[in-house]
Amino acid sequence: MPTPRRPHTGSRRNEEARAAILSAATELLAEHGATGVTIDRLAAHAGVGRQTIYRWWSSKDAVLLDALIHSAEHAVAVPDTGALRSDLEQFLRATFEAAALERNRRALITAAVAAQDDPNLAEALDAFLAQRRTALTALIERAHARGEIPATAPIPLAVDQAFGVLWYQILFRPNALHTTATDLAAALTTQLRAAP
Template identity: 50%
Template sequence: MAETEADKNTNAGTGKVRPHTGRRRNEAARRAILDAALRLLGEGDGAPVTVETIARAAGVGKQTLYRWWPSKGAVLLEALAESAQQAVSAPDRGDLRSDLQVVVAATFAGAQRPPVGPALRTLAREAARDPQLAALMREFTECRRAALREVLERGRERGQLDPGRDLDLMVDQIYGVFWYRFLLGHAPLDDATATALAELLLR
C-alpha cells in the first residue's frame, strides 16, 4: 500500500499525526522543523545535517520539508536567521567611532550566543561542500554587511571619514577579523576587540 501523506507526517515517537495544509505551512510543523534544524546544527558533532536527520528529529516526513523549502540549505538558513534575528540595526549616535564600536561589538556578541555560535560554525563547514548553501550564506550575511556599510556611509556624509576610503574594503576587514577568529578561536571576539578594530580602521 502506498504511503499516505498522513503516514509521512506521523511522529514516530508518539504516533500522532501533524496536520498539514498542502503547500501552506502548518505553523506547528514549521516550528518543529526549524527547532530541529537549529538543534542539529548546534550539536556540531561533525555529522552532516541532512533532510533525513532534520525530518526524523522533527517527527515529519521528508516530503514535508521539500514541499515548504527548496533545499536543505534553505531550511538551515531560515532556522539560523530566526534565531539570530535577521534584521540588523545600524546605530546612529552622531559619532562614527561610537557607532562602529557598537555595531561591531553587537555582531561579535550575537554570533557567539548559543545556539547561534555552534550553528553558524556548522553551516560554514557545510557551505564549504555545498555551493547552494554557500550562496544562501552570502545572502544571510548581506544584511549584516549592509548595516555596517550604512554606519560608514553616514560617517562619511558627516565628514568623519575620508571620502576616498573604500567602504567595501573596510567592511571586509571587519568581517575578515570576525570569521578568522570565530572559526579558528585563537583570539577573543569581545568588546575590547571591537573597540580596537574600530580605532584601527578610523586612523
C-alpha cells in the same frame, strides 16, 4: 524534546511544521554540532515526516542555512550615535556577541561550508552576508556624510576587515570573539580617519 503532534493543514503548507523544523534545526545544531544533525533526528525532533523536510528544502544544509538566516533576522540593529567610533563599536559588539553564541557560530560555519558546494546555498548565504555588509557600509557612509572621514577612505575594504576579523575568529579563535569588537572599532576608526 520531540515536538508533539499537530494537525496538518490540508493542501496548503503547514506553517507549524515549517517552524518546528527550523527550530529543531537550531536546537540540534546547538546541541550536537553540524555533524550531529541528521535528517532523521531533525525529523524526529520536529515530529515531522522526513519527506516533509525534502519537500521544502533541498538538503539538510539548506535547512540549517534557513534556520540561521531566520534566527539572525532580528539580530543586530544599526546604531546611530552621531560618532563613527561609537557607532562602529556598538555594531561590532552586537555582531561579535551574536557570533560568539555557540549555536550561531556553528550555524555560520556550517552554512559557509555548505555554500562552497551548492550554488543555491551560496546565493542565499551571499544575500545574508550582503545584508550585513550593507548595514555596516551605511553606518560608515554616514560618517563620511558628516565629514568625519575623508572621501578617499576605503570603505568597502574596511567592511571586509571588520567581517574578516569576525570570521577569522569564528573559525579559529572563538574565545576572542568577546573581546575584540572594541579594539577593532578603534582601529578601523583610526584607519578611516587617517585616509590620505
